Amino acid sequence: MRITVRIMLVLAALVCALAPASAxxxxxxxxxRKIDELLTVRAESGxxxxxxxxxxxxxxxxxxxxGANMLIGSATEPEQLVADLRRVDCFTYLDYIEAVSRSSTRDEFFTNLVTTRYIDGRVEFAQRKHFFTDWAARQRPAATDITAGLSPAAVATTKHLNAKADGGTYLPGIPVxxxxxTYIPSAAVDGAVTNALRTGDFVGxxxxxxxxxxxxxxxxxxxxxxxxxxNASSLAANNQVVDTALADYLRTVPGIVVLRPL
Structure with a gap:
C-alpha cells in the first residue's frame, strides 16, 4: 500500500513538472474590469x-x-503571465486584442493569452513569441503573412533574428x-496596396x-x-493608444510587414 501511494505521488509530481504554467x-x-468590458463587447458583436x-x-x-517593457521574465528571471491593461506597449496591445477576440469568459481569455504569447502554451521566456513574424511562423499561428501577395514591389530578405550586427544578441538565452x-517599401504602398489591406490586419x-x-x-x-x-505609441506627443493616419506613419518607416488574423 505504501509503495502504491509512493508511486502515485511520484507520478503526480511528474505531471506537475511537465504541465504548462498556470493560465x-x-x-x-x-x-x-477592462477585460470584462472587452468580453462584453465581444459577446454583443454578433x-x-x-x-x-x-x-x-x-x-x-x-x-x-x-507602458514600456510590460512583460516580466528573462533568461535569469522566471517568466510571469502578465495581464495588465492599465498600460500597454505595442506588442501587449495586440496580444490582448487577439486573445479577447477568441474568448467568451475571463478564464478563456487567460488561456488564449497564453497561446497567443507563447509557443506550445508554455509560460517561459524561451517560449515567448518575441518577434512579430513569430505570429505567423511558429506553432499555433495567430495570423498569416500576406505581405508578398499585396504588391509586386515586395522584397524578401533573410534575417538572423536576435543576432546583433556586432555578434551579440538582443535577448540572452534565446537562439538566433x-x-x-518580406516587406513592402513604404514608397510602394500605393492605393492598390491600401485597398487590399483589410480592417483588422496586423501591421509591423x-x-x-x-x-x-x-x-x-x-x-x-x-x-x-x-x-x-x-497603435500603442511611445512618442512623447502621444504616449498612449492612438489612431495615426497610415500615410503619415509610412513616411516615418522603411516599409511594412502585414499579417492577416486567422
Whole structure:
C-alpha cells in the first residue's frame, strides 16, 4: 500500500513538472474590469467578421497609456503571465486584442493569452513569441503573412533574428532564428496596396537593422477619412493608444510587414 501511494505521488509530481504554467495570473481591479468590458463587447458583436471584431475591441483601448517593457521574465528571471491593461506597449496591445477576440469568459481569455504569447502554451521566456513574424511562423499561428501577395514591389530578405550586427544578441538565452522576412517599401504602398489591406490586419514597421524584423506594430483600420494605423505609441506627443493616419506613419518607416488574423 505504501509503495502504491509512493508511486502515485511520484507520478503526480511528474505531471506537475511537465504541465504548462498556470493560465490564471493575478490581475489588478482596473485590468479585470477592462477585460470584462472587452468580453462584453465581444459577446454583443454578433456575427461581425474577424477584422471588424478586432477593430471594435481595439477601439475600446484607445487612450490607454503607453507602458514600456510590460512583460516580466528573462533568461535569469522566471517568466510571469502578465495581464495588465492599465498600460500597454505595442506588442501587449495586440496580444490582448487577439486573445479577447477568441474568448467568451475571463478564464478563456487567460488561456488564449497564453497561446497567443507563447509557443506550445508554455509560460517561459524561451517560449515567448518575441518577434512579430513569430505570429505567423511558429506553432499555433495567430495570423498569416500576406505581405508578398499585396504588391509586386515586395522584397524578401533573410534575417538572423536576435543576432546583433556586432555578434551579440538582443535577448540572452534565446537562439538566433534564420527567417525570410518580406516587406513592402513604404514608397510602394500605393492605393492598390491600401485597398487590399483589410480592417483588422496586423501591421509591423519593417526595419533593416540586423537581427530584427520590425520595430513597432499596430492594427490597420479603414475609416471614412482613410486608413489609420491604430497603435500603442511611445512618442512623447502621444504616449498612449492612438489612431495615426497610415500615410503619415509610412513616411516615418522603411516599409511594412502585414499579417492577416486567422
Amino acid at each position: 490564471a495570473p493575478t490581475v489588478d481591479d482596473a485590468s479585470a 456575427g461581425l467578421g474577424r477584422g471588424e471584431l478586432i477593430e471594435r475591441l481595439s477601439a475600446r483601448l484607445l487612450g490607454t497609456p503607453y 532564428v534564420d527567417r525570410t522576412v 514597421a519593417y526595419t533593416p537593422d540586423a537581427g530584427l524584423d520590425v520595430t513597432h506594430v499596430g492594427i490597420l483600420v479603414h475609416t471614412p477619412n482613410g486608413p489609420v494605423f491604430r
